Amino acid sequence: MAAVRFADPIDLAAVYESGQTFCWERAGDGWVACPEGRPAFFRQDGQGLLIQADDPDEAFFRAYFHLDYDLLALRGRLCGDEPALAALNACPGLRLLRQPFFETLCAFLLSQNNNIARIRASMRHIARKGRKMEAFGHEAWAFPGPEGVLALQESGLREAGAGYRAPYLLAAARAVAEGFDHASLAALPREEARARLVALRGVGPKVADCVLLFACGRLDACPVDVWIERALSPLFPRAKGREGLCRAAQERWGADAGYVQQALFYSQRMQAQAGRGARASGGRA
């Protein structure tokens, strides 16, 4: 077991809690995951991010954690944009992952009308049907490929809690098994990339944007869900619907829209969580 270290600023808890990955599992003082069949243990200390893996391929993990995205330069581009900077300040070490395409597509197919805890539970259930591996003494499960998901059949996916979304996962698995070209999504014009994803059954604009953002590394994609709608509506009062908010965000933040969106999502949820905590303890927010 070897290790690779990155000194770049990162907040792994924010990455985990920000609803972009459902394939990490807490282990000791860090997390285990198995992207692209590479079992790895992540944790952070005073010196940055430490990754322990059998094959700690530096280039692979630098890309996985999207470390080439310069957060300091982003702050420069957002100079004077108070709402965006406030969201960034709520999670200074947030990073956007570039995750494997198929498992990300499955995760966000499961996300529709669902909550993060249940998505995570379903993904864990399906991953347990994949390959068992080991990362730094912790077990790590490689999410099955399309053939593995097809083998589960609808009944197996319903057992995982997929509910009415089970046929969507099967259709996605079939498409990928038959050669759906996901490699080109990173470079295509945004609307065309989105349209290709929306052509898949169960994939709408929001799920497509999540896949573009969290798997294809497209930080110009800006998924708008209930939380982002709440955050963006006051900023763009004239925008019509979620599509209107999406376009307005892209016009304002351009190639950084996806990152700003994710910081807003995380800070909104943290605020809501803090509010619930204060009410539960009888305090006044």
Added chain:
DNA sequence: TACCAGGAGATCC
């Protein structure tokens, strides 16, 4: 019990 959750498809007008 009713409502909500990182929505999308079907149907109606």
Added chain:
DNA sequence: GGATCTCATGGT
């Protein structure tokens, strides 16, 4: 092209 219903399912 909007508005509305429905889809599983567990938590609050």
